[in-house]
Amino acid sequence: MSYQDEPGGYDVGSFPKDFSYGPFEQNGDGDNSSLQDDHKPRILLMGLRRSGKSSIQKVVFHKMSPNETLFLESTNKIVKDDINNSSFVQFQIWDFPGQIDFFDPTFDSDTIFGGCGALVFVIDAQDDYMDALNKLQLTVTKAYRVNSNIKFEVFIHKVDGLNDDYKMESQRDIHQRATDDLADAGLEHVHLSFHLTSIYDHSIFEAFSKVVQKLIPQLPTLENLLNILISNSGIEKAFLFDVVSKIYIATDSSPVDMQSYELCCDMIDVVIDISCIYGMVDETETSTFNSQSSSLIKLNNGTVLYLREVNKFLALVCILREENFQKQGVIDYNFLCFRDAITQVFELRNKCQNLEDASPMGTPEATNGPLDSTISGSLLSQTPLP
Numbered sequence: 001m002s003y004q005d006e007p008g009g010y011d012v013g014s015f016p017k018d019f020s021y022g023p024f025e026q027n028g029d030g031d032n033s034s035l036q037d038d039h040k041p042r043i044l045l046m047g048l049r050r051s052g053k054s055s056i057q058k059v060v061f062h063k064m065s066p067n068e069t070l071f072l073e074s075t076n077k078i079v080k081d082d083i084n085n086s087s088f089v090q091f092q093i094w095d096f097p098g099q100i101d102f103f104d105p106t107f108d109s110d111t112i113f114g115g116c117g118a119l120v121f122v123i124d125a126q127d128d129y130m131d132a133l134n135k136l137q138l139t140v141t142k143a144y145r146v147n148s149n150i151k152f153e154v155f156i157h158k159v160d161g162l163n164d165d166y167k168m169e170s171q172r173d174i175h176q177r178a179t180d181d182l183a184d185a186g187l188e189h190v191h192l193s194f195h196l197t198s199i200y201d202h203s204i205f206e207a208f209s210k211v212v213q214k215l216i217p218q219l220p221t222l223e224n225l226l227n228i229l230i231s232n233s234g235i236e237k238a239f240l241f242d243v244v245s246k247i248y249i250a251t252d253s254s255p256v257d258m259q260s261y262e263l264c265c266d267m268i269d270v271v272i273d274i275s276c277i278y279g280m281v282d283e284t285e286t287s288t289f290n291s292q293s294s295s296l297i298k299l300n301n302g303t304v305l306y307l308r309e310v311n312k313f314l315a316l317v318c319i320l321r322e323e324n325f326q327k328q329g330v331i332d333y334n335f336l337c338f339r340d341a342i343t344q345v346f347e348l349r350n351k352c353q354n355l356e357d358a359s360p361m362g363t364p365e366a367t368n369g370p371l372d373s374t375i376s377g378s379l380l381s382q383t384p385l386p
């Protein structure tokens, strides 16, 4: 998909109707034929019963409000969910029942772990986590034997009920025990990433952003483009957001602080809400946002939030000082170059995919380097802010 293919931009006015996440299907554990056909990267959600797996999936990808998750029923078979909301963010989430038994003969670990990109293991931090740690060790051992490329992500979840000291202590303890357990199993070289999460704040979106980013091969290119954009435009921080889920698929290489991320998420909510209420000029209109759409919020601390649409699903949200926004023309010009560059990355990705489909030996990375430098070159040539 290129930007030009989506001339109308995304349609905030008809958001709930148009922004579904593709087919939602429930597969029984034994339904492996359709599983093998699917080549999208896969994220597995595993953990003990009631640890919060389905809640995470519903809140992040289906806009369910956290309070509604209280009424979710227990999952009793693998639930497969296609996430197709942009060219970069294409994957499947498989939500597993808590009581899954790896030794059950119907559990086909080769199929399940074979095509898996990331395994998210959810631990309920408000409960005794010893059983969860045993299950984590069993899961990682089993999965790693089948597929050593899996990224293992541990969500220390439901931390909203814990005070800061206890949160840190639990994280340290879980980290220590989990790595010790792996060392006992002879897997000391396997890397686990830990995240403190809760569906009641932005931490779950931030953690999922990091999981998804690891599955995007073009991430270094995107980061590079964002670095060039901010350094030439007087911007302090820039996020490339997937608007529907509010996960950021890339940011510049300066550290992310949670408050900035929350501000940007809130801005997306404001823009979408305002557009839904006031965006429609007449009833026949279906699209309220287009390539000219943007939004600007000035905060009372001298900071400006600036949002621009990149394509139907992606938005760039920047944080900058008010005095640097005086040269808005330069920022806008640099943004257009950035958007063109992103379009080229999309196009290259599609080309590589077509090549890969045509020849099983196709290597997308082979063409990534030269294009990356061409894009960077075109952006670098723009006038930096004085």
Ligand SMILES: Nc1nc2c(ncn2[C@@H]2O[C@H](COP(=O)(O)OP(=O)(O)OP(=O)(O)O)[C@@H](O)[C@H]2O)c(=O)[nH]1
Pocket: 047, 048, 049, 050, 051, 052, 053, 054, 055, 056, 066, 068, 069, 070, 071, 072, 073, 074, 075, 076, 096, 097, 098, 099, 157, 158, 159, 160, 161, 197, 198, 199, 200
């Ligand atoms: N306090 C708090 N509760 C949460 C959080 N996430 C989920 N829950 C609650 O935890 C309970 C269990 O959530 P589920 O999503 O059904 O758990 P699950 O892991 O899918 O459970 P199974 O399907 O049985 O494996 C629900 O009542 C949720 O409201 C969280 O971040 N904080």
